[in-house]
Amino acid sequence: xxxxxxxxxxxxxxxxxxxxSSKDQEERIQIFxxxxxxNVFFMALGSVHGFKNKAIxxxxxxxxxxxxxxxxDHDRWEMISMMLGHAFQGKGYGKKxxxxxxxxxxxxxDCSEIYLSVIHDNxxxxxxxxxxxxxxxxxxxxxxxxxxxxxxTVKK
Numbered sequence: 001x002x003x004x005x006x007x008x009x010x011x012x013x014x015x016x017x018x019x020x021s022s023k024d025q026e027e028r029i030q031i032f033x034x035x036x037x038x039n040v041f042f043m044a045l046g047s048v049h050g051f052k053n054k055a056i057x058x059x060x061x062x063x064x065x066x067x068x069x070x071x072x073d074h075d076r077w078e079m080i081s082m083m084l085g086h087a088f089q090g091k092g093y094g095k096k097x098x099x100x101x102x103x104x105x106x107x108x109x110d111c112s113e114i115y116l117s118v119i120h121d122n123x124x125x126x127x128x129x130x131x132x133x134x135x136x137x138x139x140x141x142x143x144x145x146x147x148x149x150x151x152x153t154v155k156k
Contacts, residue, residue, distance in 0.1 A: 002059045003056065005054045005055070005104055006055045006057060008043060008054065016039055016053075017043070019065055039083065051068060051080060054104065056082075056101075066081060066082040066101045074115070077113065077115065102132070106154055112153065114152040115152075116149070116150055117150070133153070134151065134152045135150060135151055135153075136150055137149045
């Protein structure tokens with residue numbers, strides 16, 4: 001496994017856009033997939049709010065997408081999206097990809113805390129977040145689903 005992040009550019013835009021969760025996840029919720037939001041939504045949100053959109057690769061193979069930056073509404077650094085394509089889920093990429101994104105944020109922003117929200121019943125994602133040190137804040141982000149907010153405290 002040789003994970004790396006790359007900016008989303010004209011060269012990989014369509015590939016990132018077409019990276020999906022499982023067909024079952026897409027069918028249950030049309031525009032927003034069950035466990036993760038549509039990448040097109042997060043790329044658009046990123047362009048409006050100044051978030052960084054990142055493609056996640058294993059070598060030359062695109063496996064996922066992440067978006068992060070300063071959330072002006074909450075005055076904090078947030079990872080607003082991270083997803084792995086369905087073909088790459090359950091293969092040990094989750095923790096390593098998340099750590100890569102966290103390291104990128106820490107280096108880019110020199111931040112001491114990172115926040116995210118997750119659909120309340122996405123148990124697999126919650127296990128990964130907690131395993132890397134995220135803790136529930138008690139806050140609930142009201143979006144298309146109630147999403148508990150988690151905080152990662154950077155150890156310096």
